[in-house]
Amino acid sequence: MKPSTRRKAATGLFLGAFAMGTAMLAVAAVLPMKEPRLTEEQGREQLAGFAKTWHTRAEWEARAKNIRAGILRGANLTPLPARCELKPIIWGRQVCKGYTIENVAFESLPGFFVTGNLYRPVSGKGPMPGILCPHGHGDRPRVGAATQTRCAVLARMGAVVFAYDMVGKCDSTQTTHDDPNVLTFQLWNSIRAVDFLMSLPEVDGKRLGCTGESGGGTQTFMLGAVDDRLAVSVPVVMVSAHFFGGCKCESGLPIHHSDQHDTDNVELAAMFAPKPELVISDGKDWTKNVPQVEFPYIQSVYQVYDASDRVENRHLANEGHDYGPSKRAAMYRFMAKRLGLNLEAVTTAAGAIDESDTTVDDKSLQVFTAEHPRPAYALKDGAAIAGALEAAKSKAL
Numbered sequence: 535m536k537p538s539t540r541r542k543a544a545t546g547l548f549l550g551a552f553a554m555g556t557a558m559l560a561v562a563a564v565l566p567m568k569e570p571r572l573t574e575e576q577g578r579e580q581l582a583g584f585a586k587t588w589h590t591r592a593e594w595e596a597r598a599k600n601i602r603a604g605i606l607r608g609a610n611l612t613p614l615p616a617r618c619e620l621k622p623i624i625w626g627r628q629v630c631k632g633y634t635i636e637n638v639a640f641e642s643l644p645g646f647f648v649t650g651n652l653y654r655p656v657s658g659k660g661p662m663p664g665i666l667c668p669h670g671h672g673d674r675p676r677v678g679a680a681t682q683t684r685c686a687v688l689a690r691m692g693a694v695v696f697a698y699d700m701v702g703k704c705d706s707t708q709t710t711h712d713d714p715n716v717l718t719f720q721l722w723n724s725i726r727a728v729d730f731l732m733s734l735p736e737v738d739g740k741r742l743g744c745t746g747e748s749g750g751g752t753q754t755f756m757l758g759a760v761d762d763r764l765a766v767s768v769p770v771v772m773v774s775a776h777f778f779g780g781c782k783c784e785s786g787l788p789i790h791h792s793d794q795h796d797t798d799n800v801e802l803a804a805m806f807a808p809k810p811e812l813v814i815s816d817g818k819d820w821t822k823n824v825p826q827v828e829f830p831y832i833q834s835v836y837q838v839y840d841a842s843d844r845v846e847n848r849h850l851a852n853e854g855h856d857y858g859p860s861k862r863a864a865m866y867r868f869m870a871k872r873l874g875l876n877l878e879a880v881t882t883a884a885g886a887i888d889e890s891d892t893t894v895d896d897k898s899l900q901v902f903t904a905e906h907p908r909p910a911y912a913l914k915d916g917a918a919i920a921g922a923l924e925a926a927k928s929k930a931l
């Protein structure tokens with residue numbers, strides 16, 4: 535699609551949302567949708583256009599390389615910043631049933647903190663797989679029950695799991711989520727979160743996974759598209775040919791289009807090929823067409839690597855926009871198969887996944903408290919963080 539046509543698609547926003555029904559509107563009410571979506575037909579046509587630009591593995595790889603450069607350029611991460619010391623702060627260990635939780639902060643840039651919780655198996659020395667769990671939009675989603683449960687179950691299965699805040703959420707208050715650089719900061723934080731997992735002595739750097747829902751799904755496939763170190767990816771309720779997130783952290787910078795590249799989130803997910811990927815979709819949001827539209831395109835990329843068996847779609851036609859139990863169960867099974875985790879440890883005699891006793895008081899998961907304040911040298915606002923980013927980029931030159 536030509537850029538002029540894409541701009542015209544902006545007018546389809548409200549009609550498109552209306553056509554998708556009341557369930558869709560309920561989602562729209564809680565998500566910050568600022569960017570127009572394409573109509574479903576426009577998304578399909580755009581993807582068909584992309585398919586015509588490559589036919590062989592070599593042609594796809596040339597395209598993917600150009601897209602990757604375009605994402606990083608659009609995200610203002612060219613060159614990648616120099617990597618500062620992480621200086622991790624880890625405290626507040628809680629011993630739960632089969633796993634432990636700690637409160638964590640580390641620096642992605644000097645004076646800029648990534649905040650989150652580290653879930654580890656209660657026993658075992660490793661090497662263990664490491665899994666990143668970015669989350670979707672909401673008030674305090676990192677410490678919400680759905681995030682706690684999936685991290686706890688994965689830890690019981692034998693993984694070291696890091697759930698980390700979106701910029702401007704929960705403990706990440708050095709700037710707001712409305713910061714013009716939020717996409718840049720968040721993508722850089724994800725890259726540094728991989729560094730953090732790899733810095734833990736018990737983590738096997740060759741068995742790293744990432745899974746998140748909605749805005750966390752965006753973070754999952756965006757990280758996978760620009761960082762080779764992930765071995766497994768499970769983006770949940772987000773891969774769509776006609777909607778790109780709408781928040782500044784997902785599409786607030788020109789990562790999909792420039793005069794040198796043109797892509798969509800389906801291709802970002804496809805760039806994970808030929809490594810194992812599970813795309814989870816549902817029937818009530820912008821992922822409702824995944825089995826007919828998005829997944830076949832991703833499969834066509836895996837096919838040029840002769841790796842069709844490594845990509846799967848779990849489509850829950852009667853479900854909506856969440857990371858609920860059946861979506862989590864599909865993810866646990868895929869992670870177990872692909873990262874060598876112990877699924878039996880969380881499986882009941884009847885064959886169901888046991889998610890009992892997997893939440894704690896969310897206040898206990900707070901990283902910065904009166905007793906454990908953010909270090910005094912922390913950067914004070916978004917402008918200071920942007921300055922640190924530019925300084926780290928010039929250091930990298």
Ligand SMILES: [Zn+2]
Pocket residue numbers: 671711749781782783784
């Ligand atoms: Zn956002």
